[in-house]
Each structure stands twice: as structure tokens, then as C-alpha cells.
Amino acid sequence: MRRRVIALLSLVAVFMSVAVAATADEVDNRAAGYGRVWAKGTGTAILDGKGVVHMAIDGDVVIFDYAGDAKVKVGAVPEEGPDGTGARLQDVDPTTTYTFDNFRGRLHIAGSDLRIEAEGSMKFRGHGQGSVEVDGRGWWKTLQHRGTWSGSLLRFGENAT
Numbered sequence: 234m235r236r237r238v239i240a241l242l243s244l245v246a247v248f249m250s251v252a253v254a255a256t257a258d259e260v261d262n263r264a265a266g267y268g269r270v271w272a273k274g275t276g277t278a279i280l281d282g283k284g285v286v287h288m289a290i291d292g293d294v295v296i297f298d299y300a301g302d303a304k305v306k307v308g309a310v311p312e313e314g315p316d317g318t319g320a321r322l323q324d325v326d327p328t329t330t331y332t333f334d335n336f337r338g339r340l341h342i343a344g345s346d347l348r349i350e351a352e353g354s355m356k357f358r359g360h361g362q363g364s365v366e367v368d369g370r371g372w373w374k375t376l377q378h379r380g381t382w383s384g385s386l387l388r389f390g391e392n393a394t
Contacts, residue, residue, distance in 0.1 A: 276369010292353010
């Protein structure tokens with residue numbers, strides 16, 4: 234069975250008011266409408282929104298660029314570089330859908346309307362507006378709260394309810 238991880242992280246600065254519901258729902262109610270999130274685990278992650286995401290993954294990733302303005306860069310994992318540092322991130326030619334199967338490396342993704350689906354072993358951080366759904370084994374944290382992946386849905390920014 235194939236697990237998909239969609240990761241879209243959105244969030245950028247200031248304070249973070251968070252309400253955690255019984256379903257591990259996290260909401261950022263800051264006036265500026267931006268937030269931050271960090272996560273590490275194995276399973277699936279789905280990110281929807283706008284902002285910037287930095288990800289290291291060993292697995293599959295699909296990026297949907299709904300606005301047509303995404304900037305995607307890829308690079309090797311650090312231990313694969315000749316000096317153990319990892320290759321410099323390289324730009325990927327623009328398209329509306331980016332697919333990386335059996336990918337092992339780093340990604341830098343920025344855009345105004347994105348959906349990132351990831352499955353595998355990963356760690357990521359992001360800032361902007363939107364939501365992140367994580368399922369599997371792992372942890373997540375924001376500026377004020379922490380939790381586990383077991384089906385957590387995190388909402389950030391102006392669109393949070």
C-alpha cells in the first residue's frame with residue numbers, strides 16, 4: 234500500500250496562538266496570519282497553502298503548483314557530497330506538477346498556492362499560511378506546541394478556523 238505525504242507549509246513570523254482540539258487540530262490565530270512548523274517522522278505528509286518549505290526525504294514527493302509561480306530546488310543528502318556536505322541545491326525547470334519517485338535528498342519549495350504530498354522518512358520545516366496533515370510515526374512542533382503524527386491536522390495563518 235502506498236502512502237502519500239502531502240506537505241504544504243505556510244508561516245512566517247511574530248506570535249502564535251494555538252488551540253489544540255481532541256483531534257490534534259492546531260490553529261494559528263495571529264493577526265499577521267503567518268506561522269511556523271517543524272516535523273520529523275516516517276509516514277505521509279500533506280501540505281496545502283502558501284509559503285516556503287525545506288524538506289529532507291527518503292521516499293516519494295509530488296508537488297502541485299496551482300498558481301504557476303512555484304520555485305523548486307533539489308539537492309543531494311549531505312553524506313552523498315564528495316566532502317560530506319551535500320550538493321548545492323539546483324533549480325528544477327518550472328512545471329505545474331513535480332514528481333520525485335524514490336527520491337533521497339533535499340528540497341526547497343516556495344510558492345503562493347501549493348500542495349505537497351510526501352511519503353517516506355522525512356523531516357521538514359516551513360513558514361506561511363495553510364495546513365499540514367501528518368500520519369505515521371513522528372513528531373511536530375510549532376512555536377508553542379508539540380505533538381505526534383498520528384493523524385494530526387495543523388492549520389496556520391489567516392485561513393485557520
